[in-house]
Amino acid sequence: MSLEPKDDHDHNGWLQEKDLSPVEKGYLSTLMWIDKRFRIVDYMELLENLYYKINLQMPKSHTEQYNLDNKFWYWYPLYSLGFFSLLAYIVAAFSGALLGFYYVPGAAGGATGDPSAAYQQITFIMTDLNFGYMLRSIHRWSAQVMTAAVFLHMLRVYFTGAYKEPRELNWLLGIVLISLTLVFGYSGYLLTFDQLAFWASQIGVEMALSIPLLGEWAAQLVFGGFTPSAATIQRMYLMHVFLLPFIVTALIAIHIGIVWMQGIAEPH
Template sequence: MSPDGVEARRDDDFTEPGPIAKLLLAAFAWLDERYRIRNYADSIQHFYHQLNFELPRTHTEKYNLRVIWYWYPLYALGSIVFLAFIFATISGILLTFYYIPSTSSVMMEGVGEATQAWQSVALIMTEMPLGFMIRAVHFWSAMVMVSAVVLHMARVYFTQAYKKPRELNWLLGVVLFLLTLGLGYTGYILPWSQLSFWAGRIGLEMSLSTPILGKWLAGLLFGGVELGQETVTRMYVLHVILLPLLTFGASIAHVAIVWWQGIAEPH
């Protein structure tokens, strides 16, 4: 024992790494020799410390208060939105294994002529293992997402959390709100049922009535001035690729900003 009470490190303190640790070290050394990953790991660590990340503290923690503000549960709404989005994404991926985005005609027993899209949704409900449940999870997580995003927006508004320095995160929130509505609308069109068709019609007419850009907008969103196969293809691409990726990326940026700035204190 040294005078300051710290035991000196001796050579026989060294413990042999286990087989898994050895394997990981060997893999790390192999990669480091080729890609210098230690340098990148060091820069990431340096960047991390420069940013001085810390978890946002609540009003109560910051000021050591004993009061629990009664609206604190409402601070969970943003996370509920994100959780609903994750549920919708997982169930949506499962649905894409069976859904067919096609308006081609098929003959269905007991129904007559139908489109392939509509038939594939009917098969999800009747033939796909647990298909009805996966579709229900997809539907209800979408409902929860839209409701929670509206409530989250109201919470932010009524606690005045949109004020300086959070103006840009509010604007990013508006983008997220529009993306959420976009996901809901494009998903509604996909079964190509009567409801889908007429909702598509409303969207198409609205696009067409936009001054100057009307035709261009209808072409961009609905694939032309008439509803058809192009409409379903476009809605499908928007619903399963473009909007989910944008929503995911924007949500990560949104939450990262909350992390940086901390949660707004109730006024």
């Protein structure tokens, strides 16, 4: 009797007859159960074909073209700055998610001269919460390390000429990423709603107002008015914990996906 499945998605009999360990059987039957319902094997093959088709269109790298064994440049430490940016982003995301359990985005109290609810909550995190000082410090440091790493990564890409054909689109995506990294940092900086944050928001409002024609509309949209208020914190909070994490995570995944498809550039 043949051990091959009758068609691509009928595996049951075939699995019974194979001499497999329980772990292998468990793994395969789970895979087959899913495959029978969603035909994942077909889709995986489709993706694989696509991957090879794209790769065939890529120009050969210098090392491949001249069959050079010397791949010393692979090990330049500066080639890890993109990965280092990702690492800092992951640390910031985890510590930020934990801070989210204790932070309150409120401006109440500010108008009467008392500290705002947001500021009081930060004080609570720093002085009373167990490990709160450490948690907030990890979040602030990782955010700053990420900004610096992304900037240095961009310099590395520029000075090794890695932005040139065929990597122009990933460079443009990088411009979007560094801009969003700065917006991430700015919106987070405003969340403490202390004096520094208050006046930094006021500077943001003035900058928005300086845009010709659309200035007032932009200030209303981004800051919720012309002076920092509860509406400002609410908007920054929404941007910092809801919009940006999803957008930046998706864009980083696409960015690294493109590096995976194109391979790392060699110095020009």
